[in-house]
Amino acid sequence: xxxxxxxxxxxxxxxxxxxxxxxxxxxxxxxxxxxxxxxxxxxxxxxxxxxxxxxxxxxxxxxxxxxxxxxxxxxxxxxxxxxxxxxxxxxxxxxxxxxxxxxxxxxxxxxxxxxxxxxxxxxxxxxxxxxxxxxxxxxxxxxxxxxxxxxxxxxxxxxxxxxxxxxxxxxxxxxxxxxxxxxxxxxxx
Amino acid sequence: xxxxxxxxxxxxxxxxxxxxxxxxxxxxxxxxxxxxxxxxxxxxxxxxxxxxxxxxxxxxxxxxxxxxxxxxxxxxxxxxxxxxxxxxxxxxxxxxxxxxxxxxxxxxxxxxxxxxxxxxxxxxxxxxxxxxxxxxxxxxxxxxxxxxxxxxxxxxxxxxxxxxxxxxxxxxxxxxxxxxxxxxxxxxxxxxxxxxxxxxxxxxxxxxxxxxxxxxxxxxxxxxxxxxxxxxxxxxxxxxxxxxxxxxxxxxxxxxxxxxxxxxxxxxxxxxxxxxxxxxxxxxxxxxxxxxxxxxxxxxxxxxxxxxxxxxxxxxxxxxxxxxxxxxxxxxxxxxxxxxxxxxxxxxxxxxxxxxxxxxxxxxxxxxxxxxxxxxxxxxxxxxxxxxxxxxxxxxxxxxxxxxxxxxxxxxxxxxxxxxxxxxxxxxxxxxxxxxxxxxxxxxxxxxxxxxxxxxxxxxxxxxxxxxxxxxxxxxxxxxxxxxxxxxxxxxxxxxxxxxxxxxxxxxxxxxxxxxxxx
Ligand code: SF4
Ligand code: SF4
Ligand code: SF4
Ligand code: SF4
Ligand code: SF4
Numbered sequence: 001x002x003x004x005x006x007x008x009x010x011x012x013x014x015x016x017x018x019x020x021x022x023x024x025x026x027x028x029x030x031x032x033x034x035x036x037x038x039x040x041x042x043x044x045x046x047x048x049x050x051x052x053x054x055x056x057x058x059x060x061x062x063x064x065x066x067x068x069x070x071x072x073x074x075x076x077x078x079x080x081x082x083x084x085x086x087x088x089x090x091x092x093x094x095x096x097x098x099x100x101x102x103x104x105x106x107x108x109x110x111x112x113x114x115x116x117x118x119x120x121x122x123x124x125x126x127x128x129x130x131x132x133x134x135x136x137x138x139x140x141x142x143x144x145x146x147x148x149x150x151x152x153x154x155x156x157x158x159x160x161x162x163x164x165x166x167x168x169x170x171x172x173x174x175x176x177x178x179x180x181x182x183x184x185x186x187x188x189x
Numbered sequence: 190x191x192x193x194x195x196x197x198x199x200x201x202x203x204x205x206x207x208x209x210x211x212x213x214x215x216x217x218x219x220x221x222x223x224x225x226x227x228x229x230x231x232x233x234x235x236x237x238x239x240x241x242x243x244x245x246x247x248x249x250x251x252x253x254x255x256x257x258x259x260x261x262x263x264x265x266x267x268x269x270x271x272x273x274x275x276x277x278x279x280x281x282x283x284x285x286x287x288x289x290x291x292x293x294x295x296x297x298x299x300x301x302x303x304x305x306x307x308x309x310x311x312x313x314x315x316x317x318x319x320x321x322x323x324x325x326x327x328x329x330x331x332x333x334x335x336x337x338x339x340x341x342x343x344x345x346x347x348x349x350x351x352x353x354x355x356x357x358x359x360x361x362x363x364x365x366x367x368x369x370x371x372x373x374x375x376x377x378x379x380x381x382x383x384x385x386x387x388x389x390x391x392x393x394x395x396x397x398x399x400x401x402x403x404x405x406x407x408x409x410x411x412x413x414x415x416x417x418x419x420x421x422x423x424x425x426x427x428x429x430x431x432x433x434x435x436x437x438x439x440x441x442x443x444x445x446x447x448x449x450x451x452x453x454x455x456x457x458x459x460x461x462x463x464x465x466x467x468x469x470x471x472x473x474x475x476x477x478x479x480x481x482x483x484x485x486x487x488x489x490x491x492x493x494x495x496x497x498x499x500x501x502x503x504x505x506x507x508x509x510x511x512x513x514x515x516x517x518x519x520x521x522x523x524x525x526x527x528x529x530x531x532x533x534x535x536x537x538x539x540x541x542x543x544x545x546x547x548x549x550x551x552x553x554x555x556x557x558x559x560x561x562x563x564x565x566x567x568x569x570x571x572x573x574x575x576x577x578x579x580x581x582x583x584x585x586x587x588x589x590x591x592x593x594x595x596x597x598x599x600x601x602x603x604x605x606x607x608x609x610x611x612x613x614x615x616x617x618x619x620x621x622x623x624x625x626x627x628x629x630x631x632x633x634x635x636x637x638x639x640x641x642x643x644x645x646x647x648x649x650x651x652x653x654x655x656x657x658x659x660x661x662x663x664x665x666x667x668x669x670x671x672x673x674x675x676x677x678x679x680x681x682x683x684x685x686x687x688x689x690x691x692x693x694x695x696x697x698x699x700x701x702x703x704x705x706x707x708x
Contacts, residue, residue: 128649170287171631
């Protein structure tokens with residue numbers, strides 16, 4: 001009689017123990033939400049232009065991590081960006097969603113300081129604080145900080161902001177690579 | 190720090206090539222000043238770093254030696270008017286870097302009088318503090334005249350261990366280039382005096398001047414100049430075997446010390462500073478004559494030049510003028526090169542002006558450029574590995590670069606490549622290896638810039654989000670507090686009303702009672 005009792009107690013303890021181990025293990029193995037978002041965000045171009053439908057790159061990264069947004073919504077990242085996201089998440093790459101906008105070469109905003117009336121509306125729109133100026137004074141874009149996101153354009157009441165191409169550093173041209181395989185003539189006979 | 194005695198024993202660096210010299214053809218004539226051109230074109234930036242702040246406007250009259258730009262840090266190099274004249278314009282003109290590109294230049298029309306106003310000079314430089322000396326050298330526009338135009342002030346002071354020894358590089362071992370040899374022959378005293386000044390400015394107590402093994406005449410002259418002065422630190426002349434690219438900074442240090450400059454380190458980490466002999470002579474001219482860097486010696490040579498020779502050239506002189514002064518070309522020219530045949534840069538135009546780093550102009554005929562040879566696939570022969578002075582694996586670098594695998598190329602130390610051209614020179618498949626390396630470095634550098642920009646944008650975006658969230662929270666807090674207060678006020682009013690009511694009720698009851706009493 002007491003033998004059966006002992007067996008039951010041992011069995012119960014075992015079951016509890018296994019359950020506990022499994023629980024802890026599951027917690028350990030669960031993907032770390034934060035690091036997934038971090039890694040997605042690291043691939044995004046950080047232009048912060050909101051063309052993806054979210055108010056910045058990190059919010060978009062969070063939406064992708066939640067499975068709410070698709071991976072082809074970021075025009076500044078372009079096809080390369082989609083490919084990198086696909087690779088990171090182990091999915092099939094797909095063409096960029098054309099409705100979100102087009103991929104453009106790097107650009108920066110330039111304020112025509114003679115026409116600026118100092119209304120500060122552009123400062124409030126800039127997602128990276130790249131515009132400086134006080135009320136009723138002319139405003140200036142800090143070129144090194146501007147991402148070219150275009151968000152300062154619509155609010156400007158006098159239309160004095162332009163986007164100009166960002167000067168690219170010189171890159172030595174790649175010489176024509178030789179043919180990588182030797183052509184083999186197939187003879188039919 | 191490792192122990193070594195500079196130049197007592199000569200070591201070898203890996204790889205390298207024995208090349209034919211072709212130097213003497215430009216050394217037969219004595220140094221002569223090149224004629225002043227109609228216009229001098231002076232690029233604001235004389236090196237790949239940031240340009241100084243421009244101090245002149247079109248229409249300004251300037252005298253020789255007058256600063257045209259101002260350096261705001263040790264990384265910037267000011268430029269000075271090479272002669273007296275009028276600033277015609279600030280205009281974009283063709284330059285050597287980026288290849289085929291343009292850069293903002295000060296265009297100066299000489300007035301022919303060549304008036305000169307010296308910089309302020311110390312009465313006795315040996316009484317100046319090291320910082321004061323470096324400040325004067327910086328104001329004189331001193332930069333590496335060997336070709337790299339690295340700002341000398343940034344080399345002399347910085348966050349590095351104390352400097353023990355100064356190496357003056359007079360062993361330019363690339364074929365055709367003979368400007369340093371001509372300088373050492375004609376102005377040995379200036380080099381020795383400059384060496385003393387630079388030793389003083391760095392705190393080095395050992396100075397070695399490295400020259401090539403067949404420069405016997407130069408050795409004699411330098412030694413005579415050393416004996417003539419009572420130098421504070423011993424100055425020695427060391428002859429090194431001429432193997433290309435021995436004149437490379439890292440290679441020369443390895444030959445003299447047996448040590449390798451660390452991977453992403455500097456010669457300063459070994460307690461060494463390496464400067465060109467021409468830089469030393471220019472330091473002397475700044476501190477004694479008050480003459481900033483406004484001219485340099487340029488070799489004009491190559492099989493396409495009728496009368497190869499060395500000129501003393503005012504900065505800003507277009508190359509076309511120098512070629513004309515060397516009696517022109519022998520016929521059709523296929524390529525103009527700035528620097529030597531191994532590591533030089535092809536030039537897009539003969540309107541490109543001489544800058545502080547222009548050591549040699551080569552004119553090559555069609556039969557000298559081996560360009561017509563077809564590029565073949567790599568056959569893994571290993572020749573390129575054998576000659577690489579930086580101990581790299583050139584063919585592996587090449588394979589990863591053509592596969593657009595830039596990260597692996599970086600891991601294989603692409604950035605240690607000094608672009609000497611040895612590998613491409615021996616490659617039996619005629620692969621333009623160095624062009625691939627330059628391309629790969631450019632792509633990786635640009636990526637670095639983009640990554641840094643993205644990181645900055647990310648940080649600024651997050652800072653702004655945090656700030657906005659904080660402001661929002663503060664606002665909500667205020668609103669809630671106000672609502673609370675209002676509610677409190679309501680409650681207070683209710684309470685007051687209730688109290689009044691109670692009082693009134695009691696009063697009524699009292700009067701009622703009283704009435705009852707009265708009745
Ligand atoms: S669309 Fe703009 S905001 Fe959205 S992820 Fe791309 S760069 Fe960032
Ligand atoms: S300045 Fe304009 S374009 Fe540049 S980051 Fe700010 S909002 Fe975008
Ligand atoms: S929105 Fe336009 S007018 Fe207003 S401060 Fe900005 S640039 Fe000037
Ligand atoms: S060019 Fe670069 S890879 Fe080629 S031999 Fe020179 S250092 Fe080595
Ligand atoms: S020398 Fe040319 S062919 Fe030979 S291994 Fe190097 S790259 Fe390949």
